[in-house]
Amino acid sequence: MSKLKLIFSDFHLGKGKRLANGAMNPLEDFFHDYRFKEFLEHYTQSPYEDFDIELILNGDILNLIQIDYHGHFTSVITESVSQTKIQSIIQGHPVFFNSLRDFLNHPKRALTYVIGNHDQEMLWQGTRQLFEGAIGKEVNWKNSYYQTDGIHVEHGHQYESVNRVDPTRLFLTEGLPEPILNLPWGTLFTIQFIVRLKLIRPAVDKIRPFRHFIWWSIFHDTWMSITQGIKLISYFISTRFSKVRYRQSSLKLTFKILFEASVFPDLSDAARKILRMPDIHTVVFGHTHVYKQLPIGDEKQYLNTGSWTDIISMDLENFARRSRLTYVRVEYDPQGKSIPMLRHWIGRTPIEDDAFGI
Known part of the structure; x- marks a missing residue:
């Protein structure tokens, strides 16, 4: 049986x-x-027409934390708020969702969705139903990770203190009229600070290492650096001493957040630990936006799918603005053993497009 x-x-x-x-x-x-x-x-074309093909969306497919709710960016996220937000994404990307619907309209097609930190709102049943309605197929939802055929698939945010979600307390209910999502500090910071900064400097969350951008801004975008620096300090102080218990941030966590924002995240150590399991030969992460293929030990490997969004590297060794359409393709040998490979989609379309997306 042929499958991918x-x-x-x-x-x-x-x-x-x-x-x-x-x-x-x-x-x-x-x-x-x-x-x-x-x-x-x-x-869907030859030789794949009758293949069993599973699409695995490994987190942060939807950028829900940067979607407004009736013009406001809120960190109090109820199920109805999330439903409104995902509807705006579906309306904004008809080609994407229609393409998924057409592809999945086949008995040998399946979709698994592993939730990341930018699409934590897919924990709600209501948002899942809207997503499934848009693509016309039931989804195999995974809140944390997915293991299949010797492959461990996980987004990767759980290995950063900034973005780690408490799996035992996904929702907050105490003293609230209805449940809200229990957001990690990194998500709160994105909603309450980064989104507003991105409205005036759209590339700000694409630049790595961030510390280089800070120094560049001090000399070349001085007024913005001063005003946003003051707002940033004020924000850290307000969260450090927040009266809202579940929105507080310890001083230790604050400094850890600043450090983690200044470097490329590296999930290699986390992959090595997972690969100690005898039945796992490949770990596939996302989250870092940096594609990677790293052999570990005998016949084991760590793969990172990268991202289909821009990365602007200010590191001298990788200085560039780039967008590589990378993914992991899993084939099977005649004995049924999975063979994962990091691939780069080139394609032929579009011949031309809006220059804004370049």
Whole structure:
């Protein structure tokens, strides 16, 4: 029996590259709807027509934490708030969702969704139903990780203190009229600070290492650096001494957050620990936005799917703005053993596109 698995992460779909009034959307990160459509169409043609193909979306496919709710960015996220937000993403990316629907309209197609930190709102049953309605297929939902055929698939945010979600307390209910999501500090920081900064400097969350950007801004964007620096200090103080118990941040965590934001995240050590399990030969992470293939020990490996969004590296060894459409393709040998490989989709479309997405 011929079968494949195709693993992606970190698409960061927003409300679309143009807003309802025709203006460009500075919060949109995903501009490859047609290339994704072409990718899926490729796997419906010969020799793949009758293959069993499973798509695995490994977190941060939807950039829900950077979607407004009726014009406001709120960190008090109820199920109804999340439902409104995901509807705006579906409306903003019709090509993406229609392509998924067409691809999955086949008895030998399946979709698994592993939740990340930017799409934590997919924990709600209501958002899951809306997503499934948009693609016309039931989804195999995974809150933390997915193990299949010797492969461990996980987004990777749980290995950073900034973005770690408490798996025993996904929702907050005490003293509240209805449940809300229990957000990690990194998500709160994104909603309450980064989103507002991104509205005036859209590339700010794409730059790594962030410390280089800080120094560049001090000399070349001085007034912005001063004003945003003051706001940043004020924000850290307010969260450090917040009167809202579940929104507090310890001083130790605050400094750890600043350090983690200044470097490329590296999940290699986490992968090594998982690979100690005898029945796992490959770990697939996302989250870092940096594609990677690392052999570990005998016949084991760590793969990172990278991202289909831009990365702006200010590191001298990797200085560039780049967007590589990377993914993991899992083939099977005649004995049924899985063979995961890091791949790069090139494709042929679009011939031209809006320069805003370049």
